[in-house]
Amino acid sequence: MHRDAIVIGGSFAGLSAAMYIARALRSVAVLDTGLPRNRFADHSHGFFGQDGGVPGEMLARAREQVAAYPTVSFIEERAVAAEKQGDGFAVRLANGDVLEASRLVLATKYQGKFGEAHNALMTHVGRLTTSTIDETLTAAGIDVARAKDDLETHKAEIEALLVRNNEQAEGLGFNSTPSFIVGTFRIPGVMKPELFKLAIADARAKAKQESKAKAAPKAKSKPKAAPKTKEAPAK
Numbered sequence: 001m002h003r004d005a006i007v008i009g010g011s012f013a014g015l016s017a018a019m020y021i022a023r024a025l026r027s028v029a030v031l032d033t034g035l036p037r038n039r040f041a042d043h044s045h046g047f048f049g050q051d052g053g054v055p056g057e058m059l060a061r062a063r064e065q066v067a068a069y070p071t072v073s074f075i076e077e078r079a080v081a082a083e084k085q086g087d088g089f090a091v092r093l094a095n096g097d098v099l100e101a102s103r104l105v106l107a108t109k110y111q112g113k114f115g116e117a118h119n120a121l122m123t124h125v126g127r128l129t130t131s132t133i134d135e136t137l138t139a140a141g142i143d144v145a146r147a148k149d150d151l152e153t154h155k156a157e158i159e160a161l162l163v164r165n166n167e168q169a170e171g172l173g174f175n176s177t178p179s180f181i182v183g184t185f186r187i188p189g190v191m192k193p194e195l196f197k198l199a200i201a202d203a204r205a206k207a208k209q210e211s212k213a214k215a216a217p218k219a220k221s222k223p224k225a226a227p228k229t230k231e232a233p234a235k
């Protein structure tokens, strides 16, 4: 994805920079791993207008204010490299392997194994690296060498699909995999099973309430029709 600026680190310095970039109506992505160095301090001192403030709260407020600018997006990922590309820069994220895994999974459809590959990597516990991706897919019965060939052959098609998926994910406000929609709730990232069940129960209760509310006016309209049938014999 393209941005006018990419800020690496979304703490005091990074958020200040992002705020000014956004105020200049430029698009900016803030990459952050959420580990500000003063996270161990209960209170902060000497910061203009915020003496005695709680660092976590100060950051949360700043992040909220920066997020209010529509040209800002946050990505909770670690930047591992940046290199010049054309007249801009490309920043590689630690989840680059995840992107490679997505490409490979899409390529398995050419051997009719998309479902198996998708399930194998989605249920994989632990970090995905080039070797764990290959091992996991092989264990699920996928011909990895063929998938890599297919990836080369159908590169343009697969990239276009990833761009489309990415745009849809951004539109929904997702920035991690997996992410879920349960009813009208948005769940970015992995959640404990009991919280998942709670979200499903809430979504079902909400859906029930909504369908009851929809059904209510229909029930009211029935008595209106009744006089007509009563009048009929008199005619």
Ligand SMILES: Cc1cc2nc3c(=O)[nH]c(=O)nc-3n(C[C@H](O)[C@H](O)[C@H](O)COP(=O)(O)OP(=O)(O)OC[C@H]3O[C@@H](n4cnc5c(N)ncnc54)[C@H](O)[C@@H]3O)c2cc1C
Pocket (backbone or CB within 6 Å): 008, 009, 010, 011, 012, 013, 014, 031, 032, 033, 034, 035, 036, 037, 038, 039, 040, 041, 043, 044, 045, 046, 047, 077, 078, 079, 080
């Ligand atoms: C114990 C302690 C107490 C302090 N008390 C005070 C105080 O009372 N008053 C005061 O004014 N200052 C205080 N400071 C100093 C203050 O914390 C720093 O000046 C301030 O945090 C610096 O902000 P920063 O944005 O430059 O860096 P940090 O706050 O360190 O933020 C860096 C951010 O970048 C992220 N990051 C790093 N690498 C990557 C990467 N490759 N990709 C993506 N994200 C990345 C990190 O996760 C982090 O969120 C204290 C510091 C410490 C350690």
